[in-house]
Amino acid sequence: EVQLVQSGAEVKKPGESLRISCKSSGYSFTNYWITWVRQMPGQGLEWMGRIDPSDSYATYGPSFQGHVTISADKSISTVYLYWSRLEASDTATYYCGRFNDYTGERFFDPWGQGTLVTVSS
Protein backbone atom coordinates (compact mmCIF):
# COMPACT_ATOMS: atom_id res chain seq x y z
CA GLU A 1 0.00 0.00 0.00
CA VAL A 2 1.32 3.42 -0.97
CA GLN A 3 1.48 5.63 2.11
CA LEU A 4 2.72 9.07 3.07
CA VAL A 5 3.08 9.46 6.83
CA GLN A 6 3.78 12.91 8.22
CA SER A 7 5.36 13.98 11.47
CA GLY A 8 3.26 15.11 14.41
CA ALA A 9 1.81 18.46 15.40
CA GLU A 10 4.21 21.22 16.42
CA VAL A 11 3.87 24.31 18.63
CA LYS A 12 6.56 26.92 18.09
CA LYS A 13 7.33 30.56 18.87
CA PRO A 14 7.86 33.25 16.23
CA GLY A 15 11.46 33.33 15.06
CA GLU A 16 12.10 29.66 15.78
CA SER A 17 13.07 27.14 13.15
CA LEU A 18 11.13 24.01 12.28
CA ARG A 19 11.39 20.97 10.04
CA ILE A 20 8.45 18.68 9.41
CA SER A 21 8.63 15.41 7.51
CA CYS A 22 6.75 13.19 5.09
CA LYS A 23 7.85 9.54 4.96
CA SER A 24 6.97 7.48 1.91
CA SER A 25 6.42 3.73 1.71
CA GLY A 26 4.98 1.16 -0.67
CA TYR A 27 6.60 2.43 -3.86
CA SER A 28 9.95 3.41 -5.36
CA PHE A 29 10.69 6.72 -3.65
CA THR A 30 12.77 8.21 -6.47
CA ASN A 31 10.18 7.49 -9.18
CA TYR A 32 7.69 10.07 -7.91
CA TRP A 33 7.79 13.72 -6.93
CA ILE A 34 6.42 15.06 -3.66
CA THR A 35 4.52 18.31 -3.22
CA TRP A 36 3.66 20.38 -0.14
CA VAL A 37 0.32 22.15 0.30
CA ARG A 38 -0.69 24.66 2.98
CA GLN A 39 -4.13 25.01 4.52
CA MET A 40 -4.51 27.92 6.90
CA PRO A 41 -7.25 27.65 9.54
CA GLY A 42 -10.66 27.67 7.88
CA GLN A 43 -9.12 28.40 4.49
CA GLY A 44 -8.45 26.63 1.19
CA LEU A 45 -5.50 24.74 -0.22
CA GLU A 46 -2.38 26.54 -1.46
CA TRP A 47 0.39 24.92 -3.48
CA MET A 48 3.77 25.56 -1.88
CA GLY A 49 6.31 23.67 -3.95
CA ARG A 50 7.63 20.31 -5.06
CA ILE A 51 10.74 18.18 -5.09
CA ASP A 52 12.16 15.41 -7.24
CA PRO A 53 13.64 13.05 -4.66
CA SER A 54 15.96 11.48 -7.23
CA ASP A 55 18.13 14.61 -7.38
CA SER A 56 16.54 16.91 -4.77
CA TYR A 57 15.59 19.47 -7.41
CA ALA A 58 12.92 21.67 -5.83
CA THR A 59 10.72 24.47 -7.14
CA TYR A 60 8.46 26.77 -5.17
CA GLY A 61 5.29 28.77 -5.60
CA PRO A 62 5.84 32.56 -5.71
CA SER A 63 4.30 33.08 -2.28
CA PHE A 64 6.65 30.61 -0.66
CA GLN A 65 9.94 31.14 -2.51
CA GLY A 66 12.59 32.18 -0.01
CA HIS A 67 10.42 31.45 3.01
CA VAL A 68 10.59 27.64 3.11
CA THR A 69 12.99 24.95 1.94
CA ILE A 70 12.00 21.54 0.63
CA SER A 71 14.56 18.74 0.83
CA ALA A 72 14.73 14.97 0.55
CA ASP A 73 16.69 12.08 2.08
CA LYS A 74 16.66 9.13 -0.27
CA SER A 75 18.18 6.81 2.32
CA ILE A 76 15.03 6.98 4.44
CA SER A 77 12.44 7.85 1.76
CA THR A 78 11.58 11.09 3.49
CA VAL A 79 10.86 14.61 2.28
CA TYR A 80 11.13 17.64 4.56
CA LEU A 81 9.65 21.13 4.77
CA TYR A 82 11.83 23.59 6.67
CA TRP A 83 11.41 27.10 8.05
CA SER A 84 14.42 28.99 9.41
CA ARG A 85 12.30 31.71 11.02
CA LEU A 86 8.65 31.00 11.70
CA GLU A 87 6.01 33.70 11.70
CA ALA A 88 2.56 33.65 13.27
CA SER A 89 1.11 33.57 9.75
CA ASP A 90 2.74 30.15 9.23
CA THR A 91 0.10 28.65 11.51
CA ALA A 92 -1.58 26.09 9.30
CA THR A 93 -1.95 22.42 8.47
CA TYR A 94 0.60 21.23 5.95
CA TYR A 95 -0.01 18.29 3.65
CA CYS A 96 2.38 16.35 1.43
CA GLY A 97 1.19 14.62 -1.71
CA ARG A 98 2.71 12.38 -4.38
CA PHE A 99 2.65 12.87 -8.14
CA ASN A 100 4.58 11.69 -11.18
CA ASP A 101 5.95 14.46 -13.37
CA TYR A 102 7.89 11.96 -15.47
CA THR A 103 4.71 10.33 -16.79
CA GLY A 104 2.55 13.45 -16.77
CA GLU A 105 0.44 12.25 -13.84
CA ARG A 106 0.03 15.78 -12.58
CA PHE A 107 -2.37 15.12 -9.75
CA PHE A 108 -1.74 14.48 -6.07
CA ASP A 109 -2.45 10.99 -4.77
CA PRO A 110 -2.15 9.88 -2.08
CA TRP A 111 -1.81 12.61 0.52
CA GLY A 112 -0.25 12.51 3.95
CA GLN A 113 -2.49 12.88 6.99
CA GLY A 114 -1.38 16.49 7.57
CA THR A 115 0.81 18.22 10.14
CA LEU A 116 -0.64 21.05 12.22
CA VAL A 117 1.90 23.79 12.91
CA THR A 118 0.97 26.42 15.48
CA VAL A 119 3.17 29.50 15.82
CA SER A 120 2.37 31.64 18.83
CA SER A 121 4.24 33.69 21.38
Next chain:
Amino acid sequence: HSALTQPASVSGSPGQSITISCTGTSSDVGGYYYVSWYQQHPGKAPKLIIYHVNNRPSGVSNRFSGSKSGSTASLTISGLQAEDEADYYCSSYTTSSTWVFGGGTKLTVL
Protein backbone atom coordinates in the same frame (compact mmCIF):
# COMPACT_ATOMS: atom_id res chain seq x y z
CA HIS B 1 -1.42 32.59 -11.06
CA SER B 2 -4.42 33.62 -9.03
CA ALA B 3 -6.56 31.01 -7.34
CA LEU B 4 -9.11 29.32 -9.56
CA THR B 5 -12.67 30.55 -9.03
CA GLN B 6 -15.19 28.19 -7.43
CA PRO B 7 -18.57 28.96 -5.85
CA ALA B 8 -18.25 29.22 -2.09
CA SER B 9 -21.13 26.86 -1.49
CA VAL B 10 -23.62 24.60 -3.22
CA SER B 11 -26.39 22.46 -1.84
CA GLY B 12 -28.72 19.70 -2.93
CA SER B 13 -31.12 17.11 -1.61
CA PRO B 14 -30.34 13.40 -1.45
CA GLY B 15 -30.68 11.81 -4.88
CA GLN B 16 -30.28 15.08 -6.75
CA SER B 17 -27.32 16.13 -8.91
CA ILE B 18 -25.13 19.16 -8.38
CA THR B 19 -22.36 20.74 -10.42
CA ILE B 20 -19.41 22.73 -9.12
CA SER B 21 -17.61 25.03 -11.54
CA CYS B 22 -13.93 25.94 -11.55
CA THR B 23 -12.87 28.88 -13.69
CA GLY B 24 -9.30 29.72 -14.58
CA THR B 25 -7.44 31.15 -17.54
CA SER B 26 -5.68 30.00 -20.68
CA SER B 27 -2.53 29.69 -18.55
CA ASP B 28 -3.97 26.95 -16.38
CA VAL B 29 -7.39 25.27 -16.82
CA GLY B 30 -7.73 26.40 -20.42
CA GLY B 31 -4.24 25.32 -21.40
CA TYR B 32 -4.03 21.80 -20.03
CA TYR B 33 -5.98 18.66 -19.32
CA TYR B 34 -4.23 18.50 -15.94
CA VAL B 35 -7.31 19.45 -13.94
CA SER B 36 -8.02 17.44 -10.81
CA TRP B 37 -10.65 17.51 -8.06
CA TYR B 38 -10.27 16.73 -4.39
CA GLN B 39 -12.81 15.98 -1.66
CA GLN B 40 -12.01 17.01 1.90
CA HIS B 41 -14.07 16.09 4.93
CA PRO B 42 -13.60 18.17 8.10
CA GLY B 43 -10.33 17.42 9.83
CA LYS B 44 -9.23 15.02 7.11
CA ALA B 45 -6.68 15.13 4.32
CA PRO B 46 -7.86 15.85 0.77
CA LYS B 47 -8.74 12.84 -1.36
CA LEU B 48 -8.37 12.65 -5.14
CA ILE B 49 -11.71 12.04 -6.86
CA ILE B 50 -11.09 13.18 -10.46
CA TYR B 51 -7.83 13.55 -12.40
CA HIS B 52 -6.97 14.77 -15.89
CA VAL B 53 -10.37 16.47 -16.22
CA ASN B 54 -12.60 13.40 -16.35
CA ASN B 55 -10.84 10.32 -14.99
CA ARG B 56 -11.84 8.56 -11.77
CA PRO B 57 -9.28 6.78 -9.61
CA SER B 58 -10.00 3.20 -8.71
CA GLY B 59 -12.45 3.03 -5.83
CA VAL B 60 -14.13 6.38 -6.45
CA SER B 61 -17.85 6.18 -7.08
CA ASN B 62 -19.05 6.64 -10.65
CA ARG B 63 -21.46 9.22 -9.27
CA PHE B 64 -18.53 11.64 -9.57
CA SER B 65 -17.71 12.96 -13.04
CA GLY B 66 -15.66 15.79 -14.50
CA SER B 67 -15.61 17.86 -17.65
CA LYS B 68 -14.02 20.96 -19.12
CA SER B 69 -14.99 23.62 -21.61
CA GLY B 70 -12.46 26.30 -22.39
CA SER B 71 -11.11 27.69 -19.14
CA THR B 72 -13.90 26.30 -16.97
CA ALA B 73 -13.86 22.82 -15.48
CA SER B 74 -16.81 21.23 -13.75
CA LEU B 75 -17.42 18.49 -11.20
CA THR B 76 -20.81 16.80 -11.19
CA ILE B 77 -22.05 14.62 -8.38
CA SER B 78 -25.14 12.62 -9.19
CA GLY B 79 -27.41 10.77 -6.78
CA LEU B 80 -26.31 12.91 -3.85
CA GLN B 81 -25.70 11.07 -0.61
CA ALA B 82 -25.21 12.37 2.90
CA GLU B 83 -21.58 11.20 2.85
CA ASP B 84 -20.88 13.55 -0.07
CA GLU B 85 -21.16 16.55 2.26
CA ALA B 86 -17.62 17.96 2.24
CA ASP B 87 -15.41 20.64 0.77
CA TYR B 88 -14.37 20.24 -2.85
CA TYR B 89 -11.28 21.76 -4.47
CA CYS B 90 -10.24 21.91 -8.09
CA SER B 91 -6.60 22.17 -9.12
CA SER B 92 -4.74 22.79 -12.36
CA TYR B 93 -1.19 22.63 -13.60
CA THR B 94 0.00 25.96 -15.00
CA THR B 95 2.25 27.36 -17.68
CA SER B 96 4.70 28.33 -14.93
CA SER B 97 5.16 24.63 -14.07
CA THR B 98 3.34 25.21 -10.80
CA TRP B 99 -0.08 24.20 -9.54
CA VAL B 100 -3.00 26.37 -8.52
CA PHE B 101 -6.05 25.41 -6.45
CA GLY B 102 -9.54 26.79 -6.42
CA GLY B 103 -10.84 28.52 -3.31
CA GLY B 104 -12.97 25.51 -2.42
CA THR B 105 -16.71 24.80 -2.44
CA LYS B 106 -18.67 23.64 0.57
CA LEU B 107 -21.29 21.08 -0.41
CA THR B 108 -24.29 20.78 1.87
CA VAL B 109 -26.64 17.83 1.50
CA LEU B 110 -30.01 19.06 2.68
